[in-house]
Amino acid sequence: xxVNLANIWVVLNxxxxxxxxxxxxxxCCNMGITKLAVVCxxxxxxxxxxxxxxxxxxxxxxxxxxxxxxxEALSGFNFVAGTTARTGRHRLPTHGPRQxxxxxxxxxxxxxxxxxxxxxxxxxxxxxxxMCQAIVTIPTAGFSSINLAQSVMILCYEMxxxxxxxxxxxxxxxxxxxxxxxxRHLSEMxxxxxxxxxxxxxxxxHLARRFLGRxxxxxxxxxxxxxxxxxxxxxxxxxxxxxx
Amino acid sequence: xxVNLANIWVVLNxxxxxxxxxxxxxxCCNMGITKLAVVCxxxxxxxxxxxxxxxxxxxxxxxxxxxxxxxEALSGFNFVAGTTARTGRHRLPTHGPRQxxxxxxxxxxxxxxxxxxxxxxxxxxxxxxxMCQAIVTIPTAGFSSINLAQSVMILCYEMxxxxxxxxxxxxxxxxxxxxxxxxRHLSEMxxxxxxxxxxxxxxxxHLARRFLGRxxxxxxxxxxxxxxxxxxxxxxxxxxxxxx
Numbered sequence: 001x002x003v004n005l006a007n008i009w010v011v012l013n014x015x016x017x018x019x020x021x022x023x024x025x026x027x028c029c030n031m032g033i034t035k036l037a038v039v040c041x042x043x044x045x046x047x048x049x050x051x052x053x054x055x056x057x058x059x060x061x062x063x064x065x066x067x068x069x070x071x072e073a074l075s076g077f078n079f080v081a082g083t084t085a086r087t088g089r090h091r092l093p094t095h096g097p098r099q100x101x102x103x104x105x106x107x108x109x110x111x112x113x114x115x116x117x118x119x120x121x122x123x124x125x126x127x128x129x130x131m132c133q134a135i136v137t138i139p140t141a142g143f144s145s146i147n148l149a150q151s152v153m154i155l156c157y158e159m160x161x162x163x164x165x166x167x168x169x170x171x172x173x174x175x176x177x178x179x180x181x182x183x184r185h186l187s188e189m190x191x192x193x194x195x196x197x198x199x200x201x202x203x204x205x206h207l208a209r210r211f212l213g214r215x216x217x218x219x220x221x222x223x224x225x226x227x228x229x230x231x232x233x234x235x236x237x238x239x240x241x242x243x244x
Numbered sequence: 245x246x247v248n249l250a251n252i253w254v255v256l257n258x259x260x261x262x263x264x265x266x267x268x269x270x271x272c273c274n275m276g277i278t279k280l281a282v283v284c285x286x287x288x289x290x291x292x293x294x295x296x297x298x299x300x301x302x303x304x305x306x307x308x309x310x311x312x313x314x315x316e317a318l319s320g321f322n323f324v325a326g327t328t329a330r331t332g333r334h335r336l337p338t339h340g341p342r343q344x345x346x347x348x349x350x351x352x353x354x355x356x357x358x359x360x361x362x363x364x365x366x367x368x369x370x371x372x373x374x375m376c377q378a379i380v381t382i383p384t385a386g387f388s389s390i391n392l393a394q395s396v397m398i399l400c401y402e403m404x405x406x407x408x409x410x411x412x413x414x415x416x417x418x419x420x421x422x423x424x425x426x427x428r429h430l431s432e433m434x435x436x437x438x439x440x441x442x443x444x445x446x447x448x449x450h451l452a453r454r455f456l457g458r459x460x461x462x463x464x465x466x467x468x469x470x471x472x473x474x475x476x477x478x479x480x481x482x483x484x485x486x487x488x
Contacts, residue, residue, distance in 0.1 A: 003385065027394055032385025056387045098405070141247065141276025141404060143300045146397075150271055153394045154401055160385060161342070193479040195472065207468050215459045224451050228439065232476055235437040239483040 003163050007108045009035040009077070010152055013070055013128065014119040018045040022052025022061065023149030024117075029057035031156035032163075037065040039073045042119075052149075074131055078111035079104065082124050082132035083151055085144040093135070097154055100136045101162035108163070115155050120148050174219045182222045183209060185229040192236045247407050251352045253279040253321070254396055257314055257372065258363040262289040266296025266305065267393030268361075273301035275400035276407075281309040283317045286363075296393075315424075318375055322355035322417040323348065323460075326368050326376035327395055329388040337379070337458065341398055344380045345406035351460070352407070355417050359399050364392050375420065377457050418463045426466045427453060429473040436480045 010028050015021055015038060025036055038044070044066070053061050067073035074080055081100055095103070104113055116132065118124035129135060138146055138154055146154075183205060190196065190204045197203040212225075254272050259265055259282060269280055282288070288310070297305050311317035318324055325344055339347070348357055360376065362368035373379060382390055382398055390398075418426075427449060434440065434448045441447040456469075 005385070023391065023394075026391060029387045030384045030390050030394075054389070056389065138401070139404065139408070140274045141249070143273045145298070145300065146274050147267065147270060150267075150274075150394065150397045153390075153397060157382070157398055160383060161340075164383065190472075193472075193475045195475050204472075211459075211465050211468065215455075221455050224455060228434075228437075228448075231437045231439050236479060236483070239480070239487065243483065243487055 003032060003160070004109055005032045005159060005163055006034070007110075007112050008033050008104075008159055009037055009112070009114045010156065011037045011039065011073060011080075011114045011116045012041070012148070012152075013039045013073075013116065013124065014042065015148065016042045016120045017148075018043050018048035019052045020120065020148040021064075022049040022057075024152040025049070025053040025057040025060040025064070027149055027153035027156055029053075029060055031153075031160040033156050033159065034060060034063075036060050036063075037067060037073055037114075039067045039070050041066075070128060071131065074114060074116070076112060077114045079107050079134070080114045080116055080132045081134040081136050081155075082116045082118075082129050083136050083138070083155065084118070084124050084129065085137060085140075085146070086123065094137045095134055097136055097138055097158040098162075100134055101155075101158035102165075103134070105159065105162035105165075108159075115152075115159070117148060117151060172218065174217045174222045178219055178222045179212075179217065182212075182217075182225055182229075185226050189229040189232050192233050247276060247404070248353060249276045249403060249407055250278065251354075251356050252277050252348075252403055253281055253356070253358050254400070255281045255283065255317060255358045255360045256285070256392070256396075257283045257317075257360060257368065258286065259392065260286045260364045261392075262287050262292035263296045264364065264392040265308075266293040266301075268396040269293070269297040269304040269308070270301040271393055271397035271400050273297075273304055275397075275404040277400050277403065278304060278307075280304050280307075281311060281317055281358075283311045283314050285310075314372060315375065318358060318360070319419070319421045320356060321358045321420050323351050323378070324358045324360055324376045324420060325378040325380050326360045326362075326373050327380050327382070327399065328362070328368050328373060329381060329384075329390070330367065338381045339378055341380055341382055341402040342406075344378055345399075345402035347378070349403065349406035349409075351417065352403075354415075359396075359403070361392060361395060374453055375424075377460065415460075415462055418461045418466045422463060422466045423456075423461065426456075426461075426470055426473075429470050433473040433476050436477050 010033060028036060049061055050058055186208050187205050195204045272280060293305050294302055382395060430452050431449050439448045
């Protein structure tokens with residue numbers, strides 16, 4: 001699937017700190033989200049925003065839309081997901097970011113989607129959340145107050161992952177034949193260097209099988225191990241001959 | 245299952261900005277990670293760190309360990325995962341944060357795990373990455389330079405998610421110190437049997453690190469490999485003496 005995040009917007013409502021707008025822009029840019037809107041920011045200091053956005057994300061800041069009313073800002077969207085740390089009553093059921101992203105990724109291919117974030121102090125109110133089609137809460141271990149730009153990052157990261165999710169290919173492993181060839185070679189080396197337990201001649205090979213058996217070896221690694229065996233055998237044989 | 249992140253440390257190497265240490269501490273605290281270590285920070289301005297950490301995460305900053313050498317900082321860990329944006333050659337295969345977290349969550353139940361992050365400018369060098377058992381790259385959409393504290397957040401978030409869903413128990417792994425001892429021993433053996441490439445003297449050691457680094461070695465297996473090294477060295481030396 002081609003990654004298409006063109007319909008996903010990050011909408012920041014009533015932000016206090018310009019630095020958080022900049023850091024959010026950078027996070028969006030990292031994760032392929034190019035649309036940013038701010039609604040009633042307390043301060044809109046471009047230089048402080050741009051400093052945190054870094055040069056790479058400055059185009060997001062330049063093209064950022066500014067609104068003075070949340071309802072107006074959201075009016076053109078087909079789907080709005082609001083983030084909140086609180087899980088009060090009278091609200092929609094809340095999703096985790098991953099679950100939300102998996103729901104929203106296909107929706108976003110043909111619909112305009114807003115990821116909505118509230119202010120640093122008070123988050124989104126019930127009134128704001130009423131405008132949302134989904135509510136998302138980032139799971140935390142007790143201390144639930146996540147920095148605004150960090151929350152933006154987690155949501156954008158999950159959106160990016162969900163939009164790129166494909167069946168990843170596992171590496172190609174060595175064949176059994178290659179493995180057995182390696183074990184024969186190892187066994188020969190163990191003998192050559194005197195690693196033989198008379199009570200239990202295959203003791204070392206046994207250990208090697210147990211260890212290497214669980215390593216999911218690739219052909220290249222088999223060749224590496226056999227290269228070592230070959231070199232040890234060559235060294236030992238060469239020395240024996242010189243001794244004769 | 246009870247969420248147990250007590251064995252997971254965030255280790256920040258050569259950070260430039262105290263604010264990033266503070267923001268990382270807050271992110272750790274959000275996600276239930278309570279152990280933080282810094283290695284050779286450029287500046288260690290407590291007030292700037294604490295401002296970003298917020299009051300809730302100040303205990304992480306108070307209990308943060310400070311090291312002057314990365315090897316020393318990592319020596320007691322059983323598993324080190326290094327983060328990098330670059331995907332160069334001659335390295336371990338890289339994981340995504342989710343895949344890594346799912347591997348590491350069970351391991352962390354009985355082993356000390358480090359999530360290692362490099363400096364804001366240059367990240368982790370190849371030399372740093374050689375000390376890692378896994379390499380993790382956060383997926384991005386082109387602009388791959390993620391703010392340090394944002395990277396910490398994504399890794400901690402994934403660890404928290406994975407630890408809340410994990411049930412598997414992992415074996416106890418060897419420490420970094422044991423691993424490094426084994427690599428020294430292997431290097432000695434490679435020399436003894438003439439496995440030295442004059443153009444690139446550490447070529448074989450490099451391959452060994454790449455292969456063994458991903459095998460999640462236990463102490464017993466380290467002893468097995470060192471036993472082999474010892475025996476090869478003994479055989480070769482013994483033959484040399486007889487030749488004289």
